Amino acid sequence: MAISVTKLALPEVLLIEPNIFRDSRGFFLEAYNQKEFAQNGIDIQFVQDNFSHSIKGVLRGLHYQAFPMAQGKLVRCVGGEIFDVAVDIRQGSPSFGKWVSVILSEENQHQLYIPPGFAHGFCVLSEQADVLYKATDFYAPHLDRGIVWNDPTIAINWPVKTPLVSDKDNKLPSLENAQDLFVY
Numbered sequence: 001m002a003i004s005v006t007k008l009a010l011p012e013v014l015l016i017e018p019n020i021f022r023d024s025r026g027f028f029l030e031a032y033n034q035k036e037f038a039q040n041g042i043d044i045q046f047v048q049d050n051f052s053h054s055i056k057g058v059l060r061g062l063h064y065q066a067f068p069m070a071q072g073k074l075v076r077c078v079g080g081e082i083f084d085v086a087v088d089i090r091q092g093s094p095s096f097g098k099w100v101s102v103i104l105s106e107e108n109q110h111q112l113y114i115p116p117g118f119a120h121g122f123c124v125l126s127e128q129a130d131v132l133y134k135a136t137d138f139y140a141p142h143l144d145r146g147i148v149w150n151d152p153t154i155a156i157n158w159p160v161k162t163p164l165v166s167d168k169d170n171k172l173p174s175l176e177n178a179q180d181l182f183v184y
Contacts, residue, residue: 061121080129
């Protein structure tokens with residue numbers, strides 16, 4: 001059930017393409033196989049699964065969780081299509097403040113692994129989207145952090161002109177004023 005793993009422009013962020021078996025009935029794939037992932041350098045333990053359902057134009061992020069409970073995330077879109085983003089927030093990193101994006105969809109079944117040290121966000125391109133992601137640590141509200149989605153120093157080229165953003169996400173600080181960033 002081999003998977004294909006590709007390092008993106010931020011090489012710690014990995015695009016994972018599962019082997020999909022399609023026929024007239026539909027398809028089958030292994031969404032996660034610990035042994036396969038470990039053989040491809042993703043030798044981590046996931047402790048929590050999260051699910052979000054959103055309508056077209058919703059933008060969530062940019063979120064991260066601070067130490068000592070920083071989270072890596074394995075993100076997939078099981079219904080619809082999203083523009084998924086990871087931002088390097090490791091001070092001292094040569095790619096600090098840089099971002100990468102991929103399209104995750106029900107059709108392509110790709111996944112994105114975003115390690116600790118990166119903020120995550122996505123916007124919904126389809127009429128609705130269902131997003132599942134595994135996390136490497138438990139949610140800790142007191143360590144929940146974020147960066148405003150439209151920070152001009154990051155300059156993400158979001159494909160949605162007027163996104164639907166929560167009040168909480170609209171009030172997040174800029175990267176310059178963000179708390180508890182990571183160290184490279």
